[in-house]
Amino acid sequence: MKSKVPAYPYFGWMAVFTIIPMLFVLYFAFIGDDGQFTLDGFRRLADPYMIAIFLKSLWLALLTTIICLLIAYPMAYILSRMKLNTQRTMMLLVMLPMWMNFLLRIYAWMMLLENNGLINKLLGFIGLGPFQLIGTTGAILAGMAYNFLPFMVLPIYSVMTKIDGSLIEASQDLGCNFFGVLRRILLPLSFPGVITGITMVFVPAASTFVISQRLGGGELMIGDVIEMYFVGAEPNFNTGASISLVLMLVILIGMGIMNLFDKDEMEGMLI
């Protein structure tokens, strides 16, 4: 028990299945099909069309994160102030959709949003529409927010349950109004959960594929582009690896900045 020998197999494992694959991404990002050094992949990424896709992906991920945060924060607060047994049931209900494969959840949204889908039918009853819902940016955002909402609720809820209710009462007794309580008690104490939630939503949202293809009417996000270059009709590992590398760096830098605000983010990540 005093020895580190039991970890040796995993050291070998990490070398082969974590570090070497990363080195392969790095290698292919700079080496073309002919085995020569090239910057073609990065040149293709610098194309205005590609930059627009990249920025749009980050922008949509940011909007998704904000939507999730706005929905999840009050929700987590309300849940954390309920009776203990009710809380348990409610959290079960929040997590339940998350355990269904995300492809099926996307399919459900496709059904709801289609031109003669349920939402347009309901709007038809009150004399509205039909609206073009599927194939819009709104549809992508709805699908992504739906998909990632539980990842925002869980970490915020888990820090909210630790906030002592008497702190809130004390601040109210001392003259804090609603915004005072929010600004002076809730936000500072729930901040680590918020940071964890933001990273848990933003990272998968920025790199997602499938969602935009299916709900956005063939609109591409950066994940779709990476998919295309690796398993599409005309694969180009060089370009795909270049884009993956840049995506990874952008996200790692973003997370590094977030980490400056929060020390033990891994604890919150364990659901």
Add this chain to the structure above:
Amino acid sequence: MKKVGSKLYLGLVFLFLYAPILVMIFFSFNASSSKYKFTGFSLRWYARLFNDSALMEALLNTLIVAFLAAVLATVLGTMAAIGFHNMKKRSRGIAMNISNIPIINPEIVTGVSLMLLFVAVLRPMGLQLGFFTVLLSHIAFNTPYVILNVAPKLRQMDKNLYEAALDLGCSPVQAFRKVVLPEIMPGVTAGALMAFTYSLDDFIISYFTSGTFQTLPVYIYSLLKKPIPLSINALSTLLFLLVLTVLLITNIKDIRQSRREARGLAG
């Protein structure tokens, strides 16, 4: 007034979360092949589902991969967590950071990087992506979660317990089996369960490393290309009920256990 507002808000969020699923469940019993018009109750989509041999094969593949990946990741991860625990703080920090790369990285990058490794190794040998590459990938992204579950249990454990066992005549292996393992067991099982469910659910990494081998999520993805067969509603309903049952059982067990603990404290 405030309470009514909270309840209304929760209700709306739950409507957002469940409306899509309920619509799928409702239409899974539709007699006609219309996606939007409910013409009558029937189980024809369920019958079609069970006659879909490709789907049944994908389901079996998923279960085999998830089971093997969970078992192997749990063994590898538990050993790693024990080894990490005995390292100096600094080198442990570095090891944990490398270990966590698959968790932090966007899934698509992990998938692509593993695909590049497998293609580079297999192509010269004339081999294809398939069952083994999926299994290896699943172990790779599951093991860090096992470590994250086991490590806190090791930290909480009293250091002297192991040494006491040795002093009392246990061999190191006996001491591990009789003292350490029972202490960290909750973390080990939690890690194994997490690994199993993540493995069942994984689409992105499997997609890049599976070749022609199909797991259930990869098969579902192939269905999402138009026209979508309506049996997908029946599939969603069954999976939803399965997840609901499993969660209810574990939850009831939790509640019973916490009651028992509460009673124990009171007595």
